[in-house]
Amino acid sequence: MYTNPFVEKAFYLVCGDKLISDGYCDMNLYISSKISKDYMLQMLKNINSPFIELYRNKYPQKKNVSESLNIFLKSEAMQTYGKSDDMKLIEGQALIYWIYKSLNNAEARIEATKELMQLLIEKYQLNDEIRFSKGIAYLNSQVELNFISSIEKFFQCIEEMASLGKKIFYRGHSEANYVLVPSLMRKKSWLFNERKMYNELLINSPSNFQNMKSHLEYLVEMQHYGLPTRLLDITTNPLVALYFACCNHFDSYGEIVVFSVGDWAIKYPQSDTVSILASLPMFEYEKQQEMYKYAVDEGLTQEEFNIKIERLLHEVKTEKPAFKDQVIKEDLLHSRIVLPIKNNNRILKQDGAFILCGLSNNNRHLDVNELRYKEPNGKRQIFIVENKQRLLNVLNAFSINKATLFPEIDDVADYIKSKY
Structure with missing residues (x-):
């Protein structure tokens, strides 16, 4: 059977x-x-x-x-x-x-x-x-499980990870079975129509984007309002991640994904690598896959590769006229952590950052897992959250709740309503 x-x-x-x-x-x-x-x-x-x-x-x-x-x-x-x-x-x-x-x-x-x-x-x-x-x-x-049932246990794990000297980021899922991919890649029709969705939102809501100058700013705004994008929300605050691991699906485990990276993986908004990856939504899915094929072709020289992706170079230069006419192959294939400008209340309240995802052979299983925290033996450390309601009560004592993390008035109203 x-x-x-x-x-x-x-x-x-x-x-x-x-x-x-x-x-x-x-x-x-x-x-x-x-x-x-x-x-x-x-x-x-x-x-x-x-x-x-x-x-x-x-x-x-x-x-x-x-x-x-x-x-x-x-x-x-x-x-x-x-x-x-x-x-x-x-x-x-x-x-x-x-x-x-x-x-x-x-x-x-x-x-x-x-x-x-x-x-x-x-x-x-x-x-x-x-x-x-x-x-x-x-x-x-491949993996080692850690069950988190108290703040103390979580802090102990954080202290051990921080001792290695790398930069730590976090992401909370209220369901442990959530596959670590951005929303765009959770549904084929979204993935195949990334360019259409991106442009239609720009056309239909121009006032939201009129003061923005970069594709990254567009993507962050689109992510904020729920459009599927190639961004994954992360945070520098472990308690924020713990909240998101606990806030729903009380019958199942939550999860905190911990990323531990060196400076090479962290980019600022002005980075050329960020401009390249944030420009990908301007291209049809077939063109993206064509660029992926060129990027993994070891027979193509760097010069030949840049001739093949001339349209991408042109798109980046419309945003950054001084951009050098060169894209390193690996820049298209890897995901990078982006520290955004904190001009958005939600990003500010949640100590937010993003993982900006590149291309893969099927745009489904990316290299995001390679950013996870690993022990010296190579095993990825998995943090499974139990006792969600108890942890939410403790987090509330630290002023970590829906009202503080989502400053919009409707979310604050929901939080107040839930108290009574």
Whole structure:
């Protein structure tokens, strides 16, 4: 049953993408059987999914789950569905959870997870040992887990990391399974239409951009108002990151991503590298991929490369007339941390900075993970957050809450309302 294309795709959506990209994934809600049937029914109903049929009756038993799945896949509801590649995330979650509910206990679900992960390891040639800790599955040679349940524990970790002398940045996710990519790359249609979205917002809201002079300023403003961009929000304040790791999804783990970098990875707004990367939205997706192909072509000399990307050079020069007609290949391929001008209240309150992402062969799995904090043994340190509500109460005592981090009046009003 686990080799069925629909089951394989479902598990990839639930866990495989995160495991391959980041080296770990949170399976706790599935292993501990914490997802409600009503929630799944409602989410599937919202997208009019045929997978809702799995949840209309009782969960299957272990002895008949394979047969029940085959009957469902051959049912009238699935005849017009398409291939397994068309599966949406919530459908993958629903299918895996439905299968796990046929297993009697957490131990059996862990064994099922191991079997499914072994198929992933073989398919993607990961060559690693899978281990489990509190429902988190991880690749032992790549990552080391740290569970954060108190401010004191977090401060202890920070003190150890800071002793190495590198610059530390943080990012908080309220779901540990959040894949570390910018919003633009979370949906193919956004990625393919980056140029259109960028220009349409400039055309339709010109007053927001009239005092801005650079593509980076445009991107920061677009990010602020929710347009998908190639920016990832980060912060220099660990307590801000901890807040974002705790503020939602109270039934699941949060995560704090810690970046530890040298000066080479940190850029200022006036940097030529920043101007190059921030100009990428001006090009169609096909042109971006063409530039990527040229950048990784070892047979192209630097001079030949710059001839191939002449349009990009021209775009940068419209912003910076004194820009030298040369782009280093690596500048297109790597993500960089940008320290922005703090002319935005939200950036100021959140001690904000950004990771500006470059190009990759599929624009999905970038080199952002290479910026994560690592121990001398090469293992990335993963910080999983539990006891969210307790931590939020402690953070509130430090004046870290929605009202202080989001100074807009509607957010302050929401915070005040939540107190009473």
